[in-house]
Amino acid sequence: MMSVELFKLQNVENDPEWIIKEFFNSAYFQGEFVSAVNSIAAGRSCVINEDYCLFADPEGPDPELYFDGVKFGIMNDQVVVTNEKCKTFLQGACSRYVELHPEDREKLPK
Template identity: 35%
Template sequence: MDKELFGQPYDNSDPYWIIKSYFDRMYGSGLFIKAIGYMAEKNSFHVDGAYCSFPDMDSCYDEEHFEGVEFAYGYPPEDNDTIVVSESICYKYLAIACNKYLKLHPEDNLKVNAILKHSLIHDG
């Protein structure tokens, strides 16, 4: 059984490798469905070494005030292992990851498509 959707090694010249590694980590940890559910509701979801964060403008922490979606890789993540992307880019990779997931798990088609259909993030 594949433990990754995008697969390593990641091309560090690809600015979105961090997003791909996030989905690979969620899939490999058996948390893919849970992670995309949180993401679709604009809720942050992390495991050690893979982070997806949405802004919290009500937070007292300045680092939680940003626009877009932040992905980070590593424990702890360093600045060059962190990227903030638009919701449109986030949705693009969410859709790609879901398509890859469904090729491996067609039995989850209804579940995944229901999450995407009700997603609060969109492609534009």
């Protein structure tokens, strides 16, 4: 099992972005990081056990389920961020992953 985190979680109570960081850490620890980041980079939702990154479907059947941005969730906690914020975290997670696994650089989104 990998023991190094991609993102350090310092103070969950005062960090509104902890859910995003934990999503990427969880994907990494579960061996699903490469698949998850490629899905997210392509604008496709990704669910790993009880953790998720969802893109809204404005054409979906229930307008009440629509949200503006990208929704990250860990079990019962969730946060919606802008597409730009999602991209920033995606790039940060990929950069850290490549530091730990340079051999996988070509497997990650450009």
